Amino acid sequence: MKQPEPAGSDQALPRTPDITPLLATIRQLHPLSPEAETFLKEHVTAAMVRKRKMLLKEGTVCEHVYFVVKGAVRGFVREGHRDITTWITIEDQFVSSIFGLHQRSPAIENIQALENCELLAMTLDNLEILYQQFPESNILARKLFQIYYADAERRAFIARLTKAENKYRHLLLHHQHLSNRIPLKYIASYLGMTLETLSRVRKKFSSKS
Amino acid sequence: MKQPEPAGSDQALPRTPDITPLLATIRQLHPLSPEAETFLKEHVTAAMVRKRKMLLKEGTVCEHVYFVVKGAVRGFVREGHRDITTWITIEDQFVSSIFGLHQRSPAIENIQALENCELLAMTLDNLEILYQQFPESNILARKLFQIYYADAERRAFIARLTKAENKYRHLLLHHQHLSNRIPLKYIASYLGMTLETLSRVRKKFSSKS
Numbered sequence: 378m379k380q381p382e383p384a385g386s387d388q389a390l391p392r393t394p395d396i397t398p399l400l401a402t403i404r405q406l407h408p409l410s411p412e413a414e415t416f417l418k419e420h421v422t423a424a425m426v427r428k429r430k431m432l433l434k435e436g437t438v439c440e441h442v443y444f445v446v447k448g449a450v451r452g453f454v455r456e457g458h459r460d461i462t463t464w465i466t467i468e469d470q471f472v473s474s475i476f477g478l479h480q481r482s483p484a485i486e487n488i489q490a491l492e493n494c495e496l497l498a499m500t501l502d503n504l505e506i507l508y509q510q511f512p513e514s515n516i517l518a519r520k521l522f523q524i525y526y527a528d529a530e531r532r533a534f535i536a537r538l539t540k541a542e543n544k545y546r547h548l549l550l551h552h553q554h555l556s557n558r559i560p561l562k563y564i565a566s567y568l569g570m571t572l573e574t575l576s577r578v579r580k581k582f583s584s585k586s
Numbered sequence: 587m588k589q590p591e592p593a594g595s596d597q598a599l600p601r602t603p604d605i606t607p608l609l610a611t612i613r614q615l616h617p618l619s620p621e622a623e624t625f626l627k628e629h630v631t632a633a634m635v636r637k638r639k640m641l642l643k644e645g646t647v648c649e650h651v652y653f654v655v656k657g658a659v660r661g662f663v664r665e666g667h668r669d670i671t672t673w674i675t676i677e678d679q680f681v682s683s684i685f686g687l688h689q690r691s692p693a694i695e696n697i698q699a700l701e702n703c704e705l706l707a708m709t710l711d712n713l714e715i716l717y718q719q720f721p722e723s724n725i726l727a728r729k730l731f732q733i734y735y736a737d738a739e740r741r742a743f744i745a746r747l748t749k750a751e752n753k754y755r756h757l758l759l760h761h762q763h764l765s766n767r768i769p770l771k772y773i774a775s776y777l778g779m780t781l782e783t784l785s786r787v788r789k790k791f792s793s794k795s
Contacts, residue, residue, distance in 0.1 A: 459748070513721075518728045526734065534695075536742055
């Protein structure tokens with residue numbers, strides 16, 4: 378069976394990518410058996426994705442789980458003509474659509490590279506084989522979901538706050554590393570405020586410190 | 587070691603609660619071994635929780651995972667004096683704080699009974715033993731997290747929409763069963779709109795159908 382091509386894999390790439398950063402992240406959470414690590418080495422592909430390129434479009438099924446080796450990626454949803462950033466992910470984190478992971482349903486979100494990215498990709502078919510052949514990978518996945526779910530709840534919390542100052546305070550608390558790297562228009566969108574409001578709040582916070 | 591008491595367990599209750607609805611929900615997702623089911627029977631307790639009683643207060647660690655046999659429960663966060671409903675859960679669903687499940691961190695949310703509830707409860711200590719002694723429970727947990735994470739993303743999506751009509755349309759699509767059961771003030775809060783706006787939108791939608 379031909380595997381679906383990961384988005385942006387249009388460039389010449391080494392056949393066996395270096396998955397050291399992926400293994401390092403995994404080992405911190407829950408070590409896999411040497412056999413499972415070998416399975417990863419044989420089934421993970423590298424993808425170079427250029428800035429602004431789409432990894433996923435809403436309404437389609439995300440067929441991959443990605444790991445960000447280098448770069449930044451955002452998720453966004455649309456409301457009419459507006460585009461609302463819902464999350465921003467950088468190095469050493471996983472990216473996919475939960476709707477694909479759960480029942481291969483079409484995504485309600487879009488995924489886009491914010492910088493030139495080096496990603497590692499695995500198809501969901503291979504992920505399913507990993508789960509079946511290496512039971513300990515389910516422990517790893519459970520722990521990963523606990524972390525990512527907690528992050529999702531924090532994002533939802535920010536989205537539900539009404540005061541710009543409270544939203545920005547939470548950003549500084551949980552995502553300070555993004556605020557000097559990601560263009561402010563995406564941060565403003567993520568916080569559900571205009572660029573003008575974000576600038577005003579940033580000025581207020583920096584004059585306090 | 588004395589186990590923490592589940593919230594609201596102040597009434598006389600059968601020592602071995604009927605966990606049939608819990609087992610039915612689990613079996614639909616991923617069957618456990620008879621030994622694991624016996625572990626559940628021996629370590630799950632029943633809790634009757636009266637309407638309006640708190641199951642969890644923000645800033646404290648949620649020590650239990652609950653299963654709703656009967657009733658309705660909500661999660662809410664506070665912003666100043668405002669109380670913002672973030673989710674509403676009814677029969678045959680699990681309730682806990684993801685912040686407790688992940689690293690026993692204090693919750694950022696509160697959990698409250700919206701009706702008189704019959705719950706089943708298990709301590710996180712026993713859940714950890716279940717994970718360790720019965721590896722297949724990690725597969726079940728992974729599948730549960732996939733479902734609940736997808737729900738969390740849908741809730742975050744609703745929270746980020748700006749137009750009341752779009753929010754209400756999503757509620758009808760994914761949570762129609764709540765709209766005739768749960769007091770409108772909680773639905774309005776969940777949708778991030780005033781009660782007046784919700785009434786106006788409901789009237790508009792009912793005149794269309």
